[in-house]
Amino acid sequence: MNLQTEVRGKVVRFKDACRRLAEYDDDDYEGEECYAPSFLSLWNYELNSLIGSKVPILDKLSALHVATDIETFAANVVFEERKDGSKRVLSAEAVVLVFPLRSDDGASYDIQPAWNAGIAGAIDGAVLEVFHYSNRSFDDEVGRLVSGDIPLFAVGMCIITLFIALTLGAPTSLHRSRVLLGVMAIVNVLLAVGGGFGIASAIGIRFASIAALLPLILLGVQVDSVIILVDNLDAQSDAEPLDERIGKSLSKSGPAILVTALTTISAFATSTTTTMPAVAMFASFAALSFTVALPVVFTFFLALLVLDERRLKAGRISFAPCVRAHDARADEPAPADAVPGGALPATKRARSNKASDLRNIGRVQCFIRDVYAPTLLSPPVSALVALAFVALVVLSALSVPFIKVGQPSEEVLPDDSYVIPALGIEKATFGGVRGGAQIVLRGENYDNERTRDAYRRTRRGVLDLDFVKAAPPDWLNQYERWRESEGIELADGPFLARLHDFLGEIGSTIFQDDLVCDRDNSCKHPSDSRLSAVLLTGTGDQIEQIGLRTRLEAVLQREGFDTGFVFSEGFLNAESDVAIWTLTWTNMVYALAVIFGIMLLFNPLPIAVWITVCVAFIDLDLLGVLWAVDLKLNAVSYVNLVMAVGLSVDYSVHLAHAFHESHAGALADAAPGEVVSTRDSAVYALTTMGASVIKGGFTTVLGVLVVAFASSVAFRTFFTLISFTVLLGLLHGMVLLPILLTYCTVPPASRRLIGESQRVASTASSKGESV
Incomplete structure (x- = not known):
């Protein structure tokens, strides 16, 4: 075959790219055929010599077996024992040809696709089955994987866009729905991704293929912030001026959004120093994208939210803001059903931590307040649930020694890659790659x-x-x-x-x-x-x-x-696989330490401790998930474990912030000697923030759902671990954390008030008074 291709405007032959070493098998050899370390050396690598050979091919192969191990180049060889003790080759299941290429220019690399196609097309498929791959095959197939799944990722973006557009407001109302705002929330994410990727490229950070999933991850996380912000705004009274409603909404949701963003950025930032280049590149793109997303949500999206509120007050259609809805009134108050996350405290006192004081709450909030929270926070149930979480962590920790390590080459390739059967045949017939x-x-x-x-x-x-x-x-x-x-x-x-x-x-x-x-x-x-x-290399x-x-x-x-x-x-x-446990534990500890520091800046010490404990539990549970679903610890799962530190903290931070704000506010406004219950504050936090947190977790899973149908094991592994991260984050945030806040968190101010209450009661008792 005289294969050739055009490389950068120059025609290059395969003979120009391969190593021509065959002349060393025959001092008189003057041809230009490429050398292949195989049994073809018996015919000086010339097709005419092979066809015209007077010596039977099998006899020549037998002669080769005398000089070297023929099974180096042939698999499952069948020999015939001769009387003189020698062996004659009868047949072989497979043979392998290896063509070394020159490395001093790009021709050898660029011509490989033409060679792969040429060798496959030159052999009669009815006689022989050909499997082939080269170094470039892996690069090309990984590139095809990313580009081939782009339409799938686009479908995921469309699904979550539709979901958020229909659920931010009342989907059955033309003017109280928030269709256009939901679409612009996606634009908000695209701006963050574009900015983060642009900065990363500008400063010379190389793109890792796994970074193609970042838009979906960022979409799920950013939508959480959007939901929390909109729900808190809807919870404000329509009777107040818009600027006051926006201010109160930001005062309630802004700190939690800021804290979650800082923790996510920090978790990724700690991984940029890892010695695994692909992970460091992914973490760099992620940290920069989340950094850009933070000011975008507080500027661009907040401005859009103000405009949408003005449209809503004017009674205009959500997806056609220039058109007024025929059945809307400009001063119409928002009905309770139209405020999915709305929960306004009544005016018994300026600030209340009692969920019974809430009004304008939906059916989900009512269920949480009247059924879920009281049941969860009853002492027997809380004790059993806490023990269950501890048992799960212990079992996960015990499973760590049984977790396998490694990243088989096949897992990073598309399922339909021609390289996968080639590697499989090589392992099956030759015992290794x-x-x-x-x-x-x-x-x-x-x-x-x-x-x-x-x-x-x-x-x-x-x-x-x-x-x-x-x-x-x-x-x-x-x-x-x-x-x-x-x-x-x-x-x-x-x-x-x-x-x-x-x-x-x-x-x-x-x-x-x-x-x-x-x-x-x-x-x-x-x-x-x-x-x-x-x-x-054995199993590969x-x-x-x-x-x-x-x-x-x-x-x-x-x-x-x-x-x-x-x-x-x-x-x-292999070096990465050897070091991956050390890297995993080191980065998890660093990320947890950074998160604990950030929590201390915005929360009292007990709350910071319990949030950090929940995140640590989640990471240990994810290690148990690796063992339970038979996944290996490798670059893909390592990225998920580091990312889980940043993603899972969101659900705990929002609940903890609502708890701390309601409890501190109630303490400040409580009458002298009045006891403010942490249980009431936990029920209040679950009622006001629980529905939004659940919705945010659902949107994160929805955003990456399409990855479950991706064309490679690596991407599907990513989906599995992201889904478990969200599930565990919701369980710890909605179940374990409220228990810890109720029974294991007594802020100093609460202790003083309790002491004051006891002192007043004691004094009143000594005077014969009733308290």
Whole structure:
């Protein structure tokens, strides 16, 4: 095949991109065919030689088996035992061809798609089934994954846009619905994403494929803030001026929105320093996007909310603000049913923490106030629920040693990728995936015969390892053969004196990649050299390759090459897998510490402690989820664990803020000696904020729901963990935290009032008075 393609306006042949090493199998070889470390060396890699060979192919394969292990290139070989003890090859289930490519220019990389298509099309599919992949295949398939799922993500945006447009107001009313405001809430998110991505790109942060999910994540989180802001505004009396209603709404929801934004940004910011580049890139894009989102919601969306309130008061249609609804009155008050999150305290006292004082509440709030909260906060139920949460955390902690680590290559590829069956066949037939390793020797003097002997022993030692299946020709062996062919003796001068001439010979230039020569390019004293090996990496799990690297390094150390090292692309991911537990615990602790600090700035110490405890419980529970649903700890799940610290705190912060505000306000306005109950404050917080929190959690899941139908395991794993994060966040915020606030939180002011109440009661009792 004479494959060629156009690369940057220049026609490039595949022969120009591959390594042509076959001439070393035959000194008289003058062709240009690409070298492939396989049994094709028996025919000098020429198709005509193969077709015209007078020796039967199987006999030649049998001869090859005498010289080397034929199972290096063929799988499930069937042999016939001969009388003389030798073996004859009868058949094989599969054969493998490996084509090394040049690395000194982009041609070898750019031509790979044409080569993959050409080799697949050149073979009769009715006779042979061809599976193929190259280094570029992974890059192309991951790119196809992201671009292919963009329409799916767009559908997700449309779904959540429709949901928020219909639920921000009364969906059955033309003028009391908030359709246009809901649509603009999505524009608010797009502005944040555009700003964050733009800043990240401007400062040189590379885009990670998993960052494609950020718009959906940001959408779900930002919609929470929008819902809280709108519901708090709806809870204000229509009789008050608009500016006062906006001010009161911001005073109630603004601090919680600010705190949740700061905690989310901080959680991502702590991960930007991780040693895993993909995670650091994702965290950088996320931190910048959430940072931009904060001022956008308090400026752009707030301005839109004011305009929408004016439209509402004027009785105009929500999706056509220039048209007045025929059945609307400009001064019409909002009915209770139109205020899904509305909850106004009556005027028994200036500030009340009793849910019974609330008016204009919907059916959900009534259920929470009259049924859910009293049941949850009864002492027996609270004790059982608290024990259940503790038991869940303990079980999750016990499951940690059983969590598997690793990121199989197949999981980051589209389900229909041609690479997945190729990897599967390679594992099934050859017992593992093949990979290349570069063994680099540094600062060695090859003019010394002892060094050359150690090099030869190293190469033999590497080939003797059970997982090393082959090694291409090396520069030292070929240089010695060239010296012999040129009649150069050891007494003729330093051994490396003619190395520069050898590397300039036709067919030998390929070895220039294996040496780091002097600055003058004489190569009389190369500083570094390398030899290559083809590895069989077992099941393909990256973490297993660390053991292979250790055994290769042991060969180097045995021969005294203490400064040498072994490199393979697979080792990069393996290093991440080895370090991922340390990175996970470190970043979780850092994020929790930052969150605790932020909580202390806005809340009393007990509330800050219990919010942090809830977030810590959620992260531990997520580790239990990994074990329960048989997911591995890898870059994708690591990102979710770090992100959970920022996302899950939202649900707790809103409830805690409502609790603290109602309790502190009631304490300040209480009569002397009056006891303000933390239980009443917890019921009040659940009633006023519970429905909004639940709705916000639902919108987050709805925003990422389409990811469940994504075309890769990695993206679907992301959806699974995000969904569990929201579920656990809601459970801890709506169930555990109210219990902790009720029974384990007594602010100092409350203790003084309780003490004052007891003192007054004691005094009254001594005087014979009734209190």
